[in-house]
Amino acid sequence: MTWSKLLTPNHCRSLWLSSSTSPPAEESRTSWRCCWGTGRYTHVQYERLGADVTMQCGAMDGDAAVTWTANGTDMDESQFNGSRLVLRSVDLTHSGQYACYEGSSWHLKYQTYLKVGTSPKEPVLMCRSNNYPKGFYCSWHLPSPTYIPNAFNITVMHGPRELVCEKDAFPKNRCHIRYLQLFSTVKYKVTLTVTNALGRNATTITFDEFAIVKPDPPENVVAKPVSNNPRRLEVRWQNPSSWPDPESFPLKFFLRYRPLILDQWQHVSDLSIAFTEGQGVGGKAGGLLGCRGPSLQPPPCLNSGVWGGNFCPPFLSLYPAHFSTGKQGGKEGRGV
């Protein structure tokens, strides 16, 4: 395969990124891109931040008289070495369209799009299950931008078995994996590789099935004063809709509250959603929230959730989840 054979109007992306085979090393910093409507094909060149870059004017002799332009503007001859253009210690402002014209005829001899960037640093990768036992997702990002296009490849291994990670349409830096097994002690190993024209990097994380379980915040959190009892507040909430099986894997909730004049939070814990025919039962008694309900055995907590702060008035937070083996789970929770 040669690059020229791939140059049709239908191949306008950086071809080396979409190719299943690696380009030759000397080609690794270049690609081809179509200019729609012009019928011309532009050479794209990737160079490392801080590097010295020399551009040849096509097949012109080394001492031929030429004119170089950058983004359509003539460049100063002090940057020429004969017919070559020399850019010292390039930075991001050097990115742009460079063209070389024969001195007298002004024939275009060479054109390239220079993109200055960096090789990728080690990516940041995390995985989480907010819908156990259905599956989990992994998401990633780069700690600093490279300023040039990057390609990401993720592999998920469960023992000897490779699992499929289905990429999300949006955001693009996330993919989903379905659990093929449950309650397995075999660890999951996820490797993310990021590659661009200037290099590659990778990271691997290993985790137990339960270690990444982290439910979403509770939904529809509402706090209302209790009539004729100004010292009491009724709080209602629901399981996160993303939690698929609260009966088999019930959630436990923690609630905290404070009068606005105080800085410290009071906590109400051990709130399981135990519900029969629409009624909710709270956790233990305490403070402004005089909760009542059955005392619960210490649950086998597997992981922590997040405070549902977005859903609460500023004096109230609902912390949505370990999952427990308390009493039967239900749909709606209420504390009074």
Next chain:
Amino acid sequence: MASAEQTPVTLQHHNLCSRAILLAGKIRSDVASLLESYVERQGLDRTISLDSVDGVPRAAVEQGDELTEAERLGANLQAYWAFQVLLGEVLEEQRSHLTPLDTDFHASIQSVLLQVAALAYQLEELLALLGHGRPAWEAAGPEDPGHRSLFEMKLRGLKVLQELAHWTVRSVRDLRQVTKHSRGSGTAHRGQAQKE
């Protein structure tokens, strides 16, 4: 819950399931603590691979595997029978070879062993109440305990505790499934009775 709508057998079944669920949860909590002290005392890294350790019932199930009520309860019971034997071996190895002076540690293993025995008994009762036969007793793996190195003993003990921890989570799920199905069956029976 209106008891008039439920038969005494159903109520007893629900009570047994609830008690078993709570006990499984308690075991899970105690094993989680025991695991922390185990790795510390044995000088192990929690991430060490235990794939080579055989003879420990694996909690893993294929997603979507639909088991009957009898199969679910039977698999759990067989596992806890095996864990009774395995925990006994772990305890003996700790007493005789690995941590002979650490009686507090032995007591915590013993406590878990007793709870596992209690859970096995509850599962036996539940199976009998539901009219299912007891599963066959399957002996542990072929490995001869006498030929284990000290390191192998340590790894095996860790494997036992890890799988036990995962079994308790599976047991809670399985018991809740059994409870859910029996509620559905109870509703069907009540409907049938009303028509008649």
